[in-house]
Amino acid sequence: MELEKLxxxxxxxxxxxxxxxxxxxxxxxxxxxxxxxxxLKKSKNKIISPVIKADGYGMGAKALIKxxxxxxxxxxxxxxxxEGLEIxxxxxxxxxxxxxxxxxxxxxxxxxxxxxxxxxxxxDLKLWSQYYPKKDPCILHMDTGMNxxxxxxxxxxxxxxxxxxxxxxxxxxxSHFACAEDINNLMNKTQLEELLNCSKVLKKICKxxxxxxxxxxxxxxxxxxxxxxxxxxxxxxxxxxxxxxxKNPLKEVISLYAQxxxxxxxxxxxxxxxxxxxxxxxxxxxxxxxxxxxxxLSRLLSNTGDVYxxxxxxxxxxxxxxxxxxxxxxxxxxxxxxxxxxxxxxxPNRSLEEFAKMNKTIPYEILCTMGKSNPKILI
Amino acid sequence: MELEKLxxxxxxxxxxxxxxxxxxxxxxxxxxxxxxxxxLKKSKNKIISPVIKADGYGMGAKALIKxxxxxxxxxxxxxxxxEGLEIxxxxxxxxxxxxxxxxxxxxxxxxxxxxxxxxxxxxDLKLWSQYYPKKDPCILHMDTGMNxxxxxxxxxxxxxxxxxxxxxxxxxxxSHFACAEDINNLMNKTQLEELLNCSKVLKKICKxxxxxxxxxxxxxxxxxxxxxxxxxxxxxxxxxxxxxxxKNPLKEVISLYAQxxxxxxxxxxxxxxxxxxxxxxxxxxxxxxxxxxxxxLSRLLSNTGDVYxxxxxxxxxxxxxxxxxxxxxxxxxxxxxxxxxxxxxxxPNRSLEEFAKMNKTIPYEILCTMGKSNPKILI
Numbered sequence: 001m002e003l004e005k006l007x008x009x010x011x012x013x014x015x016x017x018x019x020x021x022x023x024x025x026x027x028x029x030x031x032x033x034x035x036x037x038x039x040l041k042k043s044k045n046k047i048i049s050p051v052i053k054a055d056g057y058g059m060g061a062k063a064l065i066k067x068x069x070x071x072x073x074x075x076x077x078x079x080x081x082x083e084g085l086e087i088x089x090x091x092x093x094x095x096x097x098x099x100x101x102x103x104x105x106x107x108x109x110x111x112x113x114x115x116x117x118x119x120x121x122x123x124d125l126k127l128w129s130q131y132y133p134k135k136d137p138c139i140l141h142m143d144t145g146m147n148x149x150x151x152x153x154x155x156x157x158x159x160x161x162x163x164x165x166x167x168x169x170x171x172x173x174x175s176h177f178a179c180a181e182d183i184n185n186l187m188n189k190t191q192l193e194e195l196l197n198c199s200k201v202l203k204k205i206c207k208x209x210x211x212x213x214x215x216x217x218x219x220x221x222x223x224x225x226x227x228x229x230x231x232x233x234x235x236x237x238x239x240x241x242x243x244x245x246x247k248n249p250l251k252e253v254i255s256l257y258a259q260x261x262x263x264x265x266x267x268x269x270x271x272x273x274x275x276x277x278x279x280x281x282x283x284x285x286x287x288x289x290x291x292x293x294x295x296x297l298s299r300l301l302s303n304t305g306d307v308y309x310x311x312x313x314x315x316x317x318x319x320x321x322x323x324x325x326x327x328x329x330x331x332x333x334x335x336x337x338x339x340x341x342x343x344x345x346x347x348p349n350r351s352l353e354e355f356a357k358m359n360k361t362i363p364y365e366i367l368c369t370m371g372k373s374n375p376k377i378l379i
Numbered sequence: 380m381e382l383e384k385l386x387x388x389x390x391x392x393x394x395x396x397x398x399x400x401x402x403x404x405x406x407x408x409x410x411x412x413x414x415x416x417x418x419l420k421k422s423k424n425k426i427i428s429p430v431i432k433a434d435g436y437g438m439g440a441k442a443l444i445k446x447x448x449x450x451x452x453x454x455x456x457x458x459x460x461x462e463g464l465e466i467x468x469x470x471x472x473x474x475x476x477x478x479x480x481x482x483x484x485x486x487x488x489x490x491x492x493x494x495x496x497x498x499x500x501x502x503d504l505k506l507w508s509q510y511y512p513k514k515d516p517c518i519l520h521m522d523t524g525m526n527x528x529x530x531x532x533x534x535x536x537x538x539x540x541x542x543x544x545x546x547x548x549x550x551x552x553x554s555h556f557a558c559a560e561d562i563n564n565l566m567n568k569t570q571l572e573e574l575l576n577c578s579k580v581l582k583k584i585c586k587x588x589x590x591x592x593x594x595x596x597x598x599x600x601x602x603x604x605x606x607x608x609x610x611x612x613x614x615x616x617x618x619x620x621x622x623x624x625x626k627n628p629l630k631e632v633i634s635l636y637a638q639x640x641x642x643x644x645x646x647x648x649x650x651x652x653x654x655x656x657x658x659x660x661x662x663x664x665x666x667x668x669x670x671x672x673x674x675x676l677s678r679l680l681s682n683t684g685d686v687y688x689x690x691x692x693x694x695x696x697x698x699x700x701x702x703x704x705x706x707x708x709x710x711x712x713x714x715x716x717x718x719x720x721x722x723x724x725x726x727p728n729r730s731l732e733e734f735a736k737m738n739k740t741i742p743y744e745i746l747c748t749m750g751k752s753n754p755k756i757l758i
Contacts, residue, residue, distance in 0.1 A: 018481065019482065019485050019488075020459060020485070020488070021459055021460075021461045022458075022481070053702065054671075055752075058673065079401075079702050080399060080401055080702070082399040082400045100702065102398030102401070102638075103669075103719035104718070106398050106399070120641050121718070143643070145649075146652060146653075147649055147650065147651045147652065148652055148703055149640065178650070178652065178655050179653070179655060182654075187655060259481075262499050262528050262529075264522070264526070270524075271524070271526065272526045273525060274557055274558070275561075276557050276566060286526065288527050288528050290481075292433075293743075293744045294436075294437065294744075294747035298744075299741070300740075321527065322436075322458075322743055323432065323478075324528065339482040340482035360679075361678050364701055368752070369672075372752065
């Protein structure tokens with residue numbers, strides 16, 4: 001990040017965080033708004049309920065929901081009851097859908113905080129029907145092949161006692177794609193058809209139209225017929241590429257930085273860090289950085305990863321420590337780098353997607369892992 | 380965890396957390412006290428300053444320090460200024476040593492919160508001497524071969540202007556082992572000797588005895604001569620094995636649990652989860668668990684890891700999702716498991732060390748990664 005391009009306020013806050021925490025992460029609000037506009041266009045006037053589970057993919061559900069409410073969204077999916085409560089405390093009038101309401105189904109809690117449950121099995125549905133006939137809405141989760149959570153078509157068909165379903169206020173039914181990021185995967189169509197069949201069966205039982213939802217972020221890119229009534233993008237707001245092996249149509253949102261804590265020279269045959277896993281071949285100038293595996297720089301990157309200073313790619317030397325990492329800065333002259341200089345982990349020089357690949361994982365896991373340990377600034 | 384063995388209070392809190400967060404982590408206070416007693420004995424009356432950096436290795440520095448103060452400790456090492464402030468707010472009378480004080484050295488902040496800096500380079504030392512001649516104490520970090528942070532012996536010897544050192548209140552000098560967990564590694568002795576040489580050089584300059592410290596947790600197990608004046612155990616309090624390839628002399632402290640969210644049957648040729656990475660060979664009973672990579676169950680364990688229910692080891696099926704994981708529970712009869720049943724990730728059936736091995740990393744990284752996402756109960 002070129003600090004000079006940031007406002008004085010953000011600049012001062014950045015320096016404070018780097019000094020006090022060692023790291024700073026930026027969440028680019030304009031990029032979220034840009035991505036929101038792309039999602040709106042792709043979703044063709046369907047209802048959009050953003051997903052901000054796992055504390056907004058580690059980025060802070062509270063910060064995210066504020067921006068998303070400004071973008072005009074009125075209903076949100078959260079991962080757990082605790083996440084629902086956290087948001088409800090501050091936002092009284094948004095609809096909050098809870099993906100996992102715990103076992104046993106916590107009806108008192110749902111009622112108290114006006115949280116709308118996503119119901120995953122018939123037992124919970126029956127329980128809900130006894131407490132909430134026709135009154136408060138719920139969402140039914142159908143399992144169309146993910147084999148993770150949800151009720152499947154056969155279970156619906158096999159129901160001996162179907163009448164109680166008429167007394168439930170089903171807001172919509174939803175399912176979850178297994179392979180939505182792979183646009184050519186035949187499973188997507190199979191799952192869509194299965195959900196539509198569930199909807200037909202329920203329509204017969206309940207004698208009313210049942211709304212449907214199957215698209216996560218990637219689903220929205222599968223084409224118009226998949227959009228159904230409600231779409232549920234999450235990662236797309238954060239700029240995570242929704243399409244496998246294609247150029248990311250979204251703008252990067254998140255970037256992560258640390259600072260140089262110390263610069264020193266090491267000599268030929270010196271070793272670096274824990275376990276002495278690296279022996280230096282030539283006299284080398286090294287910098288120790290204020291970031292380690294506790295801030296999201298995975299230990300997997302020991303001796304293999306790299307970071308950026310002044311747009312130059314610099315190798316990680318030795319094992320990554322808990323909150324420190326050593327890199328090779330021999331390419332710089334002594335007047336070019338100094339203690340306190342800012343170091344890019346991912347950002348303008350490397351996308352989150354590329355950083356995730358280097359970590360042998362997906363962007364989601366990077367965000368969830370690094371999110372909670374680093375102070376964040378919405379810029 | 381056998382919930383029945385816990386107090387009613389803890390039991391109710393556990394059920395609440397499992398229902399609302401999906402997970403619960405226990406920190407066993409008696410085990411910490413047990414480990415503290417072992418550390419005290421091994422440290423032979425030297426001063427012990429516990430390290431609780433990276434938010435107490437992810438376990439919550441505030442909860443840890445409370446127990447450690449009860450054990451009688453009066454000074455602590457923290458990773459950053461922000462951690463120092465967090466603890467200082469609550470504890471006014473403990474000594475807090477800050478390992479990374481940020482760049483540039485934040486003297487105002489150190490002064491305001493009575494934080495004692497660990498000074499890593501000569502430039503910062505000079506700055507400190509100008510602001511704090513003889514007054515407030517500091518700790519000098521010597522680099523004896525870790526090549527990460529610290530001043531080295533040669534730098535001390537080469538100092539042209541040595542007089543300012545006399546005016547600094549050096550509480551002690553410290554260094555950090557690169558290979559302390561490997562009791563046979565010759566580097567340990569080399570580093571010890573280097574630190575003692577630094578101490579001699581400083582003694583000459585400052586014309587007074589200089590206290591020394593080199594032992595982290597593992598160092599304490601290297602033998603009496605390594606103990607010096609102050610030892611700095613951290614992970615040992617949390618039961619992390621201090622000695623490579625030997626039986627852990629400490630008690631396990633941390634355990635992690637989730638709950639069963641749903642049970643279902645899948646058929647031959649069905650696939651599980653994202654990307655359909657697993658095709659089921661025979662009809663199988665599966666359970667979906669309320670934990671995923673955002674709670675510390677790394678995506679690396681997809682299709683390879685396992686968990687425990689009722690002391691039975693159960694395979695993870697398909698890819699681990701953000702907050703859900705599917706396992707094979709075919710070995711159980713239908714009356715043996717139900718929604719809401721508790722699932723051990725690590726605990727009585729598998730140590731943190733074994734779990735870390737399964738994750739191809741070290742216990743420290745597991746704790747830092749899982750720590751912040753899971754509610755914790757001190758039991």
